[in-house]
Amino acid sequence: MKKYIKYILSLLLLTVVLNSCEVDRTEAIFEEAPSDRIQKNIEELRTLLLSQSQGFSGVYFPNNSVVGGVNFHMNFTEDLRVKITSDFKSNTELTDTRYDVVTGTTAAELVFTSGSRHITDLIQDGAQGFNTFYGGNSFQYVGEENGVITFKEVRSDGVFVISPSGFTDFETESVASADITYTNREVFTEVDCETASVYDNLVLAVDNAGQSTNYILNYDSTNFFFDAGTTDEEGVSSRQGLGVAFTLIDGEQAILISPALEVGGNSFENFILDSESDKVQYVASVNGATATISQTSLSAPTGEDIMDLPGSIYVYDVADGTNPLLSPCFRDLVIEQINTNLDNRFGAGTLKFSFYYLFLNLEGGCSNLAIFLEDANGGLYRANYCIVANIESNTVFFDYLGPYSGSNDAFFEENLQPLMDFFSGPQGLLYTNEGSFSASINSYLNASGSFTSLDTPSLRSYGYFFP
Amino acid sequence: MKNIKNIILVNLVLGFLLLGSCSESSDTIKESQIDTSTPILSDLDIWLRSNFVAPYNIEISYLWGASDTDIARFLYPINENGVERWSETIRNAWIEPYNQLGGHDFIANITPRQLVYSGGFNYNPNSPTITLGVAEAGTRITFFNLDFLDYSNEENIRQPLRTLHHEYAHILNQKIPFSDDYGLITPGDYTAQWFNVSDQEALDLGFITPYASSQPGEDFVEIVANMLTNSKEGFDAIVSTASPTGQAYIRQKQEIVVAYFQENFAIDLYELQELTYQALLDSLD
CATH class of the missing domain: 2.40.128 (Lipocalin)
Structure with a gap:
């Protein structure tokens, strides 16, 4: 019996002693109390x-x-x-x-x-x-x-x-x-709308030991953002977004992109303005590989998407915001010109362009171009115009026939003429499917598309379809 | 027995040795680990302490970070250049009138303890609305879009003062609830979709504003807020644009509101209206 009491006493005492050390073992990981460490961090x-x-x-x-x-x-x-x-x-x-x-x-x-x-x-x-x-x-x-x-x-x-x-x-x-x-x-963003073309694209070209990779950059000047798209040797396309900052690096004009672009094991982040080039270009050099951002002329699309329209009602709405596919020249020479016309006639801010619907008819009849104007109280005014489509060699030509119906049509016709002129240029329009609709304010699952004027290639309208 | 004594002795010696080895890592508290140093006070901070903290026990919070507010919303603090003038405005158009009629310490006794100043708008996600102000647990009122105040425009200043009177009426209601009879005047027309109700529709249904149609509690404080930011004539003019039925409903509600102030706080709401509206006018450029 005494033997058992000895063992029990020994075990109890050892347990008490060892347990008393447990908390201290945890504390020993840090030299300072948490509040001291944070205070030190703040002071630092x-x-x-x-x-x-x-x-x-x-x-x-x-x-x-x-x-x-x-x-x-x-x-x-x-x-x-x-x-x-x-x-x-x-x-x-x-x-x-x-x-x-x-x-x-x-x-x-x-x-x-x-x-x-x-x-x-x-x-x-x-x-x-x-x-x-x-x-x-x-x-x-x-x-x-x-x-x-x-x-x-x-x-x-x-x-x-x-x-x-x-x-x-x-x-x-x-x-x-x-x-x-x-x-x-x-x-x-400074573009001469008379001479520019939406097919003059910003391109980021990577030359890595003779192996080249090109990214087409759509630049969103509102958000300082590149939407970079590329196609690999097997024809697989991919896209990625790159934040852009125009900055100075060691006093030199530069572009900083984030996240860095990873190509062939190299990471390109800082692009310095090449002051010796006869055109504006920014160059990044890493481990002998170079990446260059510059304006480059690209070939126009074939236009064959016009035969594969995803819907029959095409919509452009200012309220959806911007997308690089909506060209700045279209905004300036078409939409803003309409607003200027309205201001001149009715007084500043009385009426402004809001959106247009194009009810497409490719069978030879009128396509109704319905233009909606908004007054200062949010009231909408609609005017309709007839444009007749004709497709030749994947180019769509619209003939403008005049007001379609309703009293507003003739009343506003002269003010809204820039949009009719955009659609009815003698050299026609190239149409391209652009995937789901995406813009700076609103994005929808609806299919989108763009129309580019071949008369003035700096003009491109981007919108979405209702089926 | 001798053996047991030996074992206890050996264990005690061992225990002291082990405990001694632990003592080095224990944390002794020598001084406070909380930063109790005096904060750096600007002239504005000192002015606020003298004019709000000391007399009314109200803290004006105008310096804050994202983690002090709803982080899901893109909010930011007021530009400090606008703090003093807005603070003077609310003192003159809210604190002093209530104190004048309700007693010297009326606001000090029933008050939000903290007023938070936000410079930008508080946009509500998934809703075409903005929140003008928030009252939390009767202790804190947050004002939004204060960077956009235009003291040359009566309506522009009326809006945040309406928010203040609205939120303060909530605090009074939290101290002394109003009669349930109030909610029985237009019981079927309260709607969670109040933002789809136009001003005229609200008036015709017996609500002073569309937001008043959201629930009886908001309805009550909207009457208070609109009375205290308009002259009597101005308020009557708003009511007169309602349908006859709507006018009758609003007048019934107004009677309950006026009685609530008289019976519970001995304040004549019409007299208070004169003081607060005059202060609003005086705050303008």
Whole structure:
């Protein structure tokens, strides 16, 4: 009996002693308490932000799956104020607002706590209705390496990378830099509609040890975004989105894309303007391979899709937003010209173009081009016009016969003539199926298509079909 | 017995040794791990402390990050240049009138503890509407789109003040509920699809606004909000555009609202209306 009592006593004592160590074994993993580690993280970021008397410069990609990047210049001071400029909009004047470094969910966060428009314009452009660039005002501190500080925006997975500005006078040089990069961004959007063609495409050409890969780039100037499409040797097509930032790298004009383009084991990200070229082109060189972004003339499509229309009612609606397939010249020379005509006749903003339906008839009768105008109170006015289709060599020709029905038709005819002229050009239109409809505001499963004028190849309308 | 004593002794010695080895990694608390340092205060912060925190026990929250709000919505804080003027406006058009009629500490006793200022719009997902303000648990009111205030435009300033009076009436209702009889005046016309109801349709059905037709609680506070942001003549003019039936319903509701304020808070709502509307006019450029 005594023997058993000895064993039981021994085991009980050992269990008590060993259990008392359990908590400490877990604690030994970290040298500091969690709150101390977070506080240290906060102090580290505060010190970094205040370490540069001339501030930081960097590019913020709020959401590189749908939009591009914006250049920022920021100078932080100890009284928790920050001067900021950016090139998101043409007004690059510095703002002077508040910031803070606070405890985030897992790390220190840099928060722009009062509303600098350079930050808030990316979050929500309220003046333009609900229109976000997916930005935020709270940024998790990821880390610092060689002076480069990386942040992550929680909501949209945005990436913000800043480094010392290198300026000698932040106040003037930051604004000047933002003005330069803002202007550089226009290089892909300034188009001479008289001479341009929608078949002059931006192309990203990769030359990797003699092996070439070409990506056709549709550039969305509203969202600074490339829709890059390519076809491999086996004829398989693929597409990917690339956020774009026009920036300066070591003082040279450059394009930064995000995510980086991976081709043949090389990663292309920074494209520098080739100042010796006689045309605008940006070049990235990695491990002997080069990738070049430039305007290149491509052959026009065959137009045979006109024989395979996915529906009979074709719609273009301004309210759906933009798509690279809707050419800027179509917006300027057709839609905006109609709005100008209406303003001149009825007063500014009284009526504006809203949408058109084209009820297609390829059997020789009238196709009804129904144009809808909207007044300042949202009231709609419809006018109908007859255009007769004739298809030859995969090109569709429309003859304009005049008003179709209703009293509005003749009343508005002169004002709406640019759209009738677009459809009835003597050299005809090339039609192309474009897959499901996608635009910056609305996207639908409906099949879409584009009509390109062969008289003025800079004009291309993009819309969707009802069956 | 001697053996047992030896075993206990050996174990105790062993235990002390092991416990001693554990003691190095234990965490001793030497000072607070919470940051208790005094925050950096701007002139604006000091002004807000003097004019809202001290007299009314109300915090004005105008500096905040995404994680302080609904992260699913693209919201952002007000531009600090607009903070002082909007704060003065609500003090003059809300706090002072209530205090004047309800007693010196009326607002301090029944008040939201925090007012949050948001610069941008609060768009509702999957709905063609925006949220103008939010009152949470009677302690916090959030205002939206304050960066777009235009003090030269009466209607533009009326809107956020209407939001304030609307949300504050909710807080009063949380303290003292209104009579269930109110919901029986137009019981069949409340609808979750209120945003499909036009202004005129709402009036004809006996609601002062389309949002009032969403539920009795909103209906009640919409009467309050619209009375306190219009003159008596202005409110009567709105009601007069309703159908005869609609006018009768709205007047019945108005009577209950006026009685609610008189009986529960000894406030003459018409007198309050004069003060709040005059303050609205005085806030304009």
